[in-house]
Amino acid sequence: MAGAADLLGPKADRAFGLKLVAPAMIILIVLLALPTLLTLVYSLHDVPASGSSFGPFVGLENFTIIFSSPVFWRSAQVTLTFSVGFVILSTVIGLAMAMLLNQRFIGRGLARALLIIPWATPWLVIGILWKWFADGSVGGLNAVLMMLGLTSDYHPFLSDPNTALPITVLAAVWRQASFAGILLLAGLQTLPEELNEAAQLDGANWWQRFSNITLPWLRPVLITVTVFNVIYAFLQFDVVFAMTQGGPGDTTQVLSILIYRQLFVNTNIGLGSALAVILGVVALIGGLTIVRLFYRREMH
Amino acid sequence: MTTTNATRGFGSLNRRSFLKAGGASALAASLLPGLMTGTAKAAYSGTLDMLAWDFQPDTIKSLVGEWTAAGNPAVNVAVIPNLGYTPALQTRLRGGDKIDLFYNFAYNSQKFVNEGWAKTLNGLPGVDDMIADMFESARGRHVNAAGDIISAPYFSAVHMLHYNEKFLADAGLAVPTTLKEIYDASKSLQSTVASPYVAYWVKEFCEEYLHTYLLNEQITAFDDAGQPVFADDPKTVGVFEWWQAMYQEGLAPKSLLTDDPGKLSNEMAQGNAAFYVLHHYFLTSIRSLEGPQSANVKTAPAGPSTLQIGEVLQMGQSDSDDERLATWDLMKYYGWKDTDGKFKVFNQWAKAAGLAAPYAGFFTDPEVVASFPDYYDLALLSDTFATKSNVVPARTLPWYPDFQAKVGDIVHALLLGQATPAKTVEDLTAAAKGAQGGRTL
Incomplete structure (x- = not known):
């Protein structure tokens, strides 16, 4: 036409x-x-808290202050640790859930519906839920661990610098894995059954079928899921803030919390904007690197 | 924004002379109650905008509604959550939102004046009387070093030691009055309660405890110029040694770094803790929980001197003088007395949660006395406000919010054993100087 x-x-x-x-x-x-x-422009100025003007132009001074501060490097290290844990666990657990829910079993429909619940719950609510779940006096996590005989006493997970970050990672993963699971399940449902059946007839074991058929088939979805996970990891704020507000000390102070403090609490608009620029660039590089790695492997 | 002498209305009066003059004014004012509160009805016919955090929003609206019903302008009350109140308020003001009257944290008050978000109250009718009516100890929170009146009280409180009287009596212990005695008593009580001492040591609140504990040992934190003189006092390291020992030796539970105050009140009510240092009104929450030990919890001064806190009301930018005067009328009603000379609003907060007002007359007002439950020792509370507490005037300086935000990380590092007491003194000093110097992370 x-x-x-x-x-x-x-x-x-x-x-x-x-x-x-x-x-x-x-x-x-x-x-x-x-x-x-505007954020870029702000990052080059000493912006007054009132926002009545851009304030004096300071060039890269805000970035110099940031890069020379141990607070930034400590926070960057926390963000990186959080991100690595979050991306790996969200993707792997999401994939495991998708594989499981792709099997035929009684109650599969219900299980698939339940998978949506964490994803449909706002990040902030997840943070509040997990704060109580991990509570050192009345938390369900301690109760479960005690029932399983894995601990003899209630442990204050969120006040312990060794466990606070892992617990916040788990809380965030609990939501994000369901998102990954939903996308990967959709990908798995497009995988023709004949491929697996033919491989099985040829004597391929479970691992061979998974690594040579399922994973390559899911590669485009995995790229999308991983890029999303990387971006969510670097920009994570709500869960960590609701659970620990960055504490104890600076143990869970990810860069987004540092940005929030500078921009909205201390109203250091220029400094906060410079931090936001840095985080944005890091998240972008992280996402692009993942895409590049996946596609390079695909081309090879 | 800088204020001129003309706008201050006090000429070159400094805070010292102003506060001194306040005492004389108080006497004169007490003889002339009509002058203190009596105002002609404001000529303003528009609607005032008020922003508050969400402590009993229905009560706020009801109190303000009564004010309007008495022939005053209508007030549009907006309520936002307490958590994140400052960021929300600052963002609204930055965005050009016009708010006539808003709640604020005292440590933000001078910064808000400097940024042009809040107006000084200088020269408004009756404002000098309001200041004169306050405890002298409280005035430094509302009057800055230049003599400008930057806020009115919303409520006030003092840090007190809540203790379990029965636990102490059973162990043959007297009520501790110093940090050392608290440490010793906590050690003795460990056979009764695993971790006897609780306090609200989350990051955001460590700054209040910093001052409370320094004041307990009668250490001056900041001088009149805002210099961190605590660093020069040899007793300061001892305070941090005590603080670290309380946590590291398990005299305070490990979960304190993230526990909320409601949970801590419950620990006292259930008998899982013997000491709880926080604002005096937490006695209400401990008692009202009606736990097995609630009735045994009493309060005592946290030391020879303690921190007096208070959140404030600030006046935003008004379009006209009439609007400003109407806002001031509302402010007086909400932060001082009604036109009948009664602490109507404060009395309501006393009934609701045991909150106090930084006015000597508040504690002797028969209606207020009747509002406080019997378990409050109002004479002790009044005396603590009057002579045994300090507002730490530096807490209202414009750089202070930056410092306040850093104290939590530094104190947590101390408690977790990541920093020595001496290093903590160095870090806090650097944080204060850094905040005064401008942009730092």
Whole structure:
């Protein structure tokens, strides 16, 4: 069918296309590009708390202050540890759940529906739930561990610098793994059964089928899931803030909490914006690296 | 924003002379109650905007509604959660939101004036009387070093030692009055209670305890210029040694670094703790929990001197003088007395939660006395406000919020054994100087 654009030629085609995407572009520019640009500009100024002006231009001074501060490096280390744990566990547990829910068993429908619950719960609520779950006096986690005979006494997980970060990672993973599970389950459902059946007839064991058929089939979904997980990991705020507010000490002070403090509590707008720029760049590099690694392997 | 002498209305009066003059004014004011509170109805006919945090929002609306019903302007009350109140308020103000009257934390008050988000109250009718009516110890929270009046009280409290009288009596112990005595008594009580001492040591609150414990040992934290002179006092290291020992030796539970105060009140009510240092009104929550030990919990001064805290009301930017005067009328009603000279609003907060007002007359007002449950020793409380507590005036300086935000990390490092007491003194000093110097992480 000849459309309006065909009748008017390629130039008109481009103009027509631009008109169609214009509303979405305007929304994107207003909601995404402008704040990003503003953050970049703020990061180069000593912005007054009142926001009445940009304040004096300070060049890269905010970045110098940040990079010379041990607080930043400690927070970067916490963020990296959190992110590595979060990405690996979310992806692996999500994949395991997807594999399990792809099997035929009684109650599979219910189990699949339950998988959505953590994902449908807001991050902040997850944080509050887990704060109580991990509580050192009345928490369910301690009760379970005691029932299993793994501990003889209640442990204050969130006050202990050795366990606070792992517990916040677990809380965040609890939600994100279900998201990964849902996406990977959708991917698994498109895998033709004949492939596995043929491999099974050829004598391939479970691991061989998983590594040579399932994983390659899921690669595009895995890339998406992993990139999402990397971005969520670097930008995680709600769960950690609700559970520990960055404590004890600076044990769980991820960069997003440091940014929140600088921007909204101390109103160091310039410094907070510079931190946000750094975190944004790190998250971008992290996401792109994952994509590149996956595709490079695929090309090989 | 800088204020000029003209806007201050006090000429070159400094805080010392102002506070001194306050005493004389108090006497004069007490003879002239009509002058203190009597105002003509404001000419403002619009609606005032008020922002509060969500402690009993229905009560706030009801109190403000009564004010409006008495022929005053309508008030639009917005309530936002306590957690994250400062970021939310600052963001609204940065965005150009016009709020006539808002709750604020005292440590933010000078910063808000400097940023142009809050107006001083200088020269408003009756404001000098309000200050004069306060305990002298409380005035430093509302009047800055230049003599500007930057806020009115929303409520006030003093850090007290809540103790289990029965546990102490059974162990043959007297009520401890120093940090050393608390340590010794806690050691003795460990056979009764595993971790006898609790306190709200989460990051955000460590700064209040820093001052409470320094004041207990009569150490001055900051001088009039805001310099961290605690670093020069040899007793300071001892305070941090005590603090670290209480945690490291298990005299305080390990979970304290993230426990909320409601849970700690319950620990006292259930008999799982023998000492609890926090604001005086936590006695209400301990008693109202009606646990097996609730009735045995009493309060005593936390030391020879303690921290007096108080959150404040600040006046936002008004479009006209009439609006400003109407806001001030509301402020007086909410942060001082109603037109009949009664502590109507404060009395309501006393009934609701045992909150106090930093006015001497508050503790002797028969209606207020009747509002406090019998288990409160109001004479002790009043005396603590009057002579045994300190607001630490540096807490309102514009750089202070930056310092306040850093204390938690430093104190937690001490408690976790990651820093020595001497290093803690160094780190806190550096944090204070860094905050004064400008942008630091």
